[in-house]
Amino acid sequence: FEVALDDLMKRELPIDVSVFGSPHEDFRLKQITVTPKKVRVSGPKTVIQELENIKTQMVDIRALKTTETRTVSVGNPGSLTTIEPREVTVDIDVEPIMKEVSFEKVPVKIGGENADGFEAKPNMVSVEVTGPSHLLNSLKAESIQVLASPDPKASFPVSVDIQVSVPEGISLVYTNPGKVQLSRREVPTADSQTSKK
Template sequence: MRMPSITLPKLNFRLLKPLFTENLGLKIFSLACAFVIYAFVHSTQEAQRNMAVDLVALLPPETAHRILVTPLPPTVRVTLHGPRTLLDGLHPEDLGTFQVDLRTGRTGRIPLEPSMLGVPAGTTISLIDPAALDIVWDDLIEREIPVQVSVTGDPADGFLVKGPPEINPRTLHARGARQVLETMQAVRSEPFDVTGLAEGTHQRVLAFDHPPPRVAYDVLTTTVTVEVSRKLMERTFRAAQVHVVGSAHAVAFPPRVDVRVVGPPDIVKPLRQEQIVPRIDLKELGANVTAPNSMAIPITFDVEGCKTYITPTTVVVKW
């Protein structure tokens, strides 16, 4: 079934025109009055605004040797109430600053009052956060603290770190709160990493860990020297026969000695007992072997690239 079409009536703008043009002056006046009333109502409307106001602290002189332990906030949050038009044009610097006098250096609680600020007439402060400052002081002292450096990592194959690291300076001068400094046993630096280092003397400048709060160091770095040497092996060859050269009748007492060899493993490890031959050459010593005599003579035995230690160090040779 076909729906009947609906015809909308046409607007006659000539009939609407008098609504806008008749008494035009009165209409404009009424509109202006409405705007004035709206602005008046909203200007007297109560509003709330939060502001961050700077905190200024007056501290004791350096000669007082006092240090503030309590961290002070840089700003204090203030909540104001008042007419919206006043609050909208207000800036934090218009209120001034919270100024607290800490020059006595005494521990205590300091309230923050609205009277500390210059609040415009017609506005009030309803909240201050924090409402008070809990102030804690400590004595300011100075002392020397040892420097501690740890060695990490492994040198290249066949090498090792020889002895403890050399630290310069070995102590630093610290200045800060007594309760902190008196508990500090040492100041640590970043570690000295010897990973992959070969033989030689290695030097680096290492930074200290950050000092604890309320403590300052006179230096921020230390120079550390580490010596890396070849790994050494030690072997003792016992009862090695002492050979006396220069006289067929010469005899050593004792006839045998112990020889300790210290050196790189690739040299010391292959050594055999028969290669250990401590000897005494009477001719090199200028001994007169034509007549019977005896003398105490140091024994020597060298292995290239190694150190040798002989026990006993001397023997008595008779001829």
């Protein structure tokens, strides 16, 4: 009887990264890159010519919160095949999920000297901010500073822009209203005190 010898074949094939799971709920998978992108495969022609890619071992990305780099092995399609290199580097890039949150009735603080001598109308505003959901989930209205600073030389009452300070990593979208009216606070005089008696 005759023994049919299979021809030897060499090819370069792309890497297919096998991923299991999903990142943490506040993050999403941005991209996965692999280095090198291809590996050299050699073996029986009947096996090699059927291959479209070479898969890696399973990469677990469950609950991932940060970008990671891992070294993983590549699978061998058969006992008579060889692969070079046997390991590849996988970069798993995740990014935070962004969202917007609104806060109603954030108090307006008066800045500058003699702040107690002024009052703002309205004295509360609505603030909308945007940022990573893992930061916004724990954000409280008290962490947002809304400031109105009077110009002592201005003729009161006067309309001024408000300034908003938010924690690092969070951005202001808008305030409603964007301006407040500042007026001098009425200070009771001795005469008015006497008239009340």
